[in-house]
Amino acid sequence: MNESQYRQKILILYLGNSNLDSGIVGWSLYDGTTTVEFDPTGNEDPPYQSVLEAMRDGWRVIQIPTISAPQIGREHQTDYLQFEFVLERMELIDG
Amino acid sequence: MDKKDLLNSVTVAKFIRDGYLRYDEVVSKELCQEAKKAILSGELNAYDHVGSPFSSIWNNSTMGKIFRLTKVKGIIESLLGPDPQYDHHYIHTNKAHTKGKANLHQDGDYDTRNYGFDLLILFYPEDVTENMGGTLLIPGSHFRKINSNIIKRYQHIVGQQQLICKAGTILFIHSNLWHSGRSNHSGKDRLLFKVRLSPAVKQVRTWNTDDIDNAAIQPILSDSIAWHGEHQRLEIINTVRLWRYMTGDSTSEFKTKKLWGTKLADIPKVIYQDSLRSMDMTDETV
Numbered sequence: 480m481n482e483s484q485y486r487q488k489i490l491i492l493y494l495g496n497s498n499l500d501s502g503i504v505g506w507s508l509y510d511g512t513t514t515v516e517f518d519p520t521g522n523e524d525p526p527y528q529s530v531l532e533a534m535r536d537g538w539r540v541i542q543i544p545t546i547s548a549p550q551i552g553r554e555h556q557t558d559y560l561q562f563e564f565v566l567e568r569m570e571l572i573d574g
Numbered sequence: 575m576d577k578k579d580l581l582n583s584v585t586v587a588k589f590i591r592d593g594y595l596r597y598d599e600v601v602s603k604e605l606c607q608e609a610k611k612a613i614l615s616g617e618l619n620a621y622d623h624v625g626s627p628f629s630s631i632w633n634n635s636t637m638g639k640i641f642r643l644t645k646v647k648g649i650i651e652s653l654l655g656p657d658p659q660y661d662h663h664y665i666h667t668n669k670a671h672t673k674g675k676a677n678l679h680q681d682g683d684y685d686t687r688n689y690g691f692d693l694l695i696l697f698y699p700e701d702v703t704e705n706m707g708g709t710l711l712i713p714g715s716h717f718r719k720i721n722s723n724i725i726k727r728y729q730h731i732v733g734q735q736q737l738i739c740k741a742g743t744i745l746f747i748h749s750n751l752w753h754s755g756r757s758n759h760s761g762k763d764r765l766l767f768k769v770r771l772s773p774a775v776k777q778v779r780t781w782n783t784d785d786i787d788n789a790a791i792q793p794i795l796s797d798s799i800a801w802h803g804e805h806q807r808l809e810i811i812n813t814v815r816l817w818r819y820m821t822g823d824s825t826s827e828f829k830t831k832k833l834w835g836t837k838l839a840d841i842p843k844v845i846y847q848d849s850l851r852s853m854d855m856t857d858e859t860v
């Protein structure tokens with residue numbers, strides 16, 4: 480394998496729970512195999528139903544979110560998406 | 575304003591749950607044409623005086639006519655109370671055939687208010703078709719206070735709503751709702767006129783509350799939104815809290831026999847109650 484001919488694709492899956500088999504609530508794709516700019520549209524379906532399903536399709540999990548307690552006084556506060564899983568896949572590029 | 579021109583409680587409950595209300599073709603085609611001319615002429619390019627009473631802005635202009643339509647005025651007053659203040663306005667022109675980068679954001683940085691909010695009013699003087707990449711909203715995101723653009727990494731959220739509408743449509747948005755624009759693949763520029771207003775009074779019972787006891791309200795406030803996932807109950811607590819703030823309700827839910835929220839002070843008395851239901855309202859006088 481010639482490492483220089485592989486590029487990384489990052490798929491970020493946001494789940495509703497820390498369980499890797501729970502449902503997708505959001506997703507993003509960052510594709511290092513192309514120079515074409517990412518162009519999201521408003522009405523796409525999630526690429527997978529869960530992280531586990533993506534793993535079974537060949538994606539490698541490289542980040543699992545930590546489960547942490549809220550700060551005192553902020554127990555009811557919600558903010559950023561908490562269950563953010565990062566997955567990668569290396570793909571062979573032409574040339 | 576006449577009570578009949580204000581929103582009812584059921585509609586305000588929907589606003590509190592979703593963070594926005596949408597009114598299609600509320601502005602006539604003629605006024606839309608006039609507005610487009612005014613926008614393109616550049617006469618609206620400068621900010622007006624921040625903090626001025628909104629009633630003193632655009633008195634003799636097309637925008638004045640639009641924002642003083644009885645319907646529009648009634649919605650503004652219902653959500654902000656009488657005599658709101660002008661914060662700023664902005665003209666968004668999304669040129670034909672332009673790609674928009676992922677741009678999900680919340681206007682401003684970490685809103686520190688507990689309950690009060692500003693109103694973003696988004697007026698579309700022209701049709702917005704699917705390939706024009708209209709405003710994208712994340713329903714139910716307005717309780718998540720964040721730092722402006724930090725969430726650009728998020729490209730898609732389940733249940734997101736991308737606007738497709740006819741000219742004359744207006745969105746009334748809680749100032750903390752997450753939103754973005756998208757790529758305009760069409761051959762036409764996309765035009766959006768935004769104005770931000772702030773309340774001049776405490777936002778309590780500012781609408782027509784004749785239907786305040788309508789049985790439809792509790793299910794609306796307790797509705798689930800798919801992308802909240804495991805945080806569903808927290809989001810419902812925050813939704814109910816805002817409702818109770820805006821209705822001036824500081825009574826215990828135990829006393830009213832509604833178990834989806836009570837005051838922290840009641841917890842020791844009913845120790846078996848799930849503490850997640852506590853809704854301490856004591857940090858803000860209601």
